[in-house]
Amino acid sequence: MSPLFYQVLHVISVLVLTGFTFYAFAAPAETRKRVMIITGIASLFVLVGGFGLLAKFKFGWPGWVFVKVACWLVLSALAGLGYRKRESAGALCGIATLAVIVAVVMVYLKPF
16 A cells, blocks of 8 residues: 555544544533544554554654654543543643644654
8 A cells, every 4th residue: 555545544534533532522421432433443543544654654663653652542542531521621622632733743843
Protein backbone atom coordinates (compact mmCIF):
# COMPACT_ATOMS: atom_id res chain seq x y z
CA MET A 1 0.00 0.00 0.00
CA SER A 2 1.15 3.51 -0.69
CA PRO A 3 2.11 5.97 2.04
CA LEU A 4 -0.75 8.20 0.87
CA PHE A 5 -3.27 5.50 1.87
CA TYR A 6 -1.83 5.31 5.39
CA GLN A 7 -1.70 9.08 5.66
CA VAL A 8 -5.35 9.52 4.67
CA LEU A 9 -6.40 6.64 6.95
CA HIS A 10 -4.47 8.16 9.85
CA VAL A 11 -5.78 11.72 9.43
CA ILE A 12 -9.43 10.72 8.91
CA SER A 13 -9.27 8.34 11.87
CA VAL A 14 -7.76 11.02 14.10
CA LEU A 15 -10.53 13.43 13.09
CA VAL A 16 -13.23 10.83 13.84
CA LEU A 17 -11.61 9.85 17.14
CA THR A 18 -11.25 13.46 18.22
CA GLY A 19 -14.76 14.43 17.17
CA PHE A 20 -16.46 11.54 18.92
CA THR A 21 -14.29 12.01 22.01
CA PHE A 22 -15.52 15.59 22.34
CA TYR A 23 -19.07 14.41 21.60
CA ALA A 24 -18.80 11.91 24.46
CA PHE A 25 -18.25 14.75 26.94
CA ALA A 26 -21.76 16.11 26.32
CA ALA A 27 -23.67 13.20 24.79
CA PRO A 28 -26.62 11.56 26.53
CA ALA A 29 -25.84 8.34 28.37
CA GLU A 30 -27.85 6.19 25.94
CA THR A 31 -25.32 6.93 23.17
CA ARG A 32 -22.46 5.41 25.16
CA LYS A 33 -22.32 2.02 23.42
CA ARG A 34 -22.36 3.45 19.89
CA VAL A 35 -19.80 6.14 20.68
CA MET A 36 -17.46 3.69 22.39
CA ILE A 37 -17.62 1.36 19.37
CA ILE A 38 -16.86 4.20 16.97
CA THR A 39 -13.99 5.56 19.06
CA GLY A 40 -12.54 2.08 19.47
CA ILE A 41 -12.56 1.40 15.74
CA ALA A 42 -11.19 4.87 14.99
CA SER A 43 -8.46 4.35 17.58
CA LEU A 44 -7.45 1.09 15.90
CA PHE A 45 -7.33 2.81 12.50
CA VAL A 46 -5.21 5.63 13.97
CA LEU A 47 -2.76 3.00 15.17
CA VAL A 48 -2.70 1.12 11.84
CA GLY A 49 -2.33 4.32 9.82
CA GLY A 50 0.37 5.75 12.05
CA PHE A 51 2.50 2.64 12.16
CA GLY A 52 1.90 2.04 8.45
CA LEU A 53 3.38 5.47 7.79
CA LEU A 54 6.24 4.78 10.15
CA ALA A 55 7.04 1.55 8.28
CA LYS A 56 6.73 3.13 4.81
CA PHE A 57 8.89 6.15 5.60
CA LYS A 58 11.42 4.12 7.61
CA PHE A 59 11.75 6.76 10.33
CA GLY A 60 12.73 4.20 12.93
CA TRP A 61 11.62 5.16 16.43
CA PRO A 62 12.45 8.83 16.96
CA GLY A 63 11.35 10.47 20.20
CA TRP A 64 8.41 12.32 18.66
CA VAL A 65 6.79 8.96 17.84
CA PHE A 66 6.68 8.05 21.53
CA VAL A 67 5.06 11.40 22.32
CA LYS A 68 2.45 10.82 19.61
CA VAL A 69 1.74 7.32 20.95
CA ALA A 70 1.21 8.83 24.42
CA CYS A 71 -1.18 11.41 22.94
CA TRP A 72 -3.05 8.63 21.14
CA LEU A 73 -3.40 6.65 24.38
CA VAL A 74 -4.71 9.71 26.22
CA LEU A 75 -7.21 10.57 23.49
CA SER A 76 -8.35 6.94 23.23
CA ALA A 77 -9.07 6.78 26.96
CA LEU A 78 -10.93 10.07 27.24
CA ALA A 79 -14.21 9.05 25.57
CA GLY A 80 -14.86 6.42 28.22
CA LEU A 81 -13.88 8.82 30.97
CA GLY A 82 -16.23 11.42 29.51
CA TYR A 83 -19.20 9.14 30.16
CA ARG A 84 -18.04 8.11 33.65
CA LYS A 85 -16.93 11.51 34.94
CA ARG A 86 -19.60 13.94 33.73
CA GLU A 87 -18.62 16.51 36.34
CA SER A 88 -15.07 16.63 34.94
CA ALA A 89 -16.08 17.25 31.31
CA GLY A 90 -14.40 20.66 31.20
CA ALA A 91 -11.08 19.35 32.43
CA LEU A 92 -11.26 16.33 30.13
CA CYS A 93 -11.99 18.64 27.21
CA GLY A 94 -8.87 20.62 28.06
CA ILE A 95 -6.78 17.46 28.28
CA ALA A 96 -8.10 16.28 24.90
CA THR A 97 -7.33 19.64 23.32
CA LEU A 98 -3.82 19.61 24.76
CA ALA A 99 -3.20 16.03 23.53
CA VAL A 100 -4.27 16.95 19.99
CA ILE A 101 -2.14 20.12 19.96
CA VAL A 102 0.93 18.26 21.22
CA ALA A 103 0.45 15.49 18.62
CA VAL A 104 0.15 17.99 15.77
CA VAL A 105 3.21 19.93 16.96
CA MET A 106 5.20 16.69 17.17
CA VAL A 107 4.38 15.59 13.64
CA TYR A 108 5.24 18.94 12.08
CA LEU A 109 8.28 19.95 14.12
CA LYS A 110 9.72 16.46 14.87
CA PRO A 111 11.84 17.89 17.72
CA PHE A 112 13.54 14.65 18.83
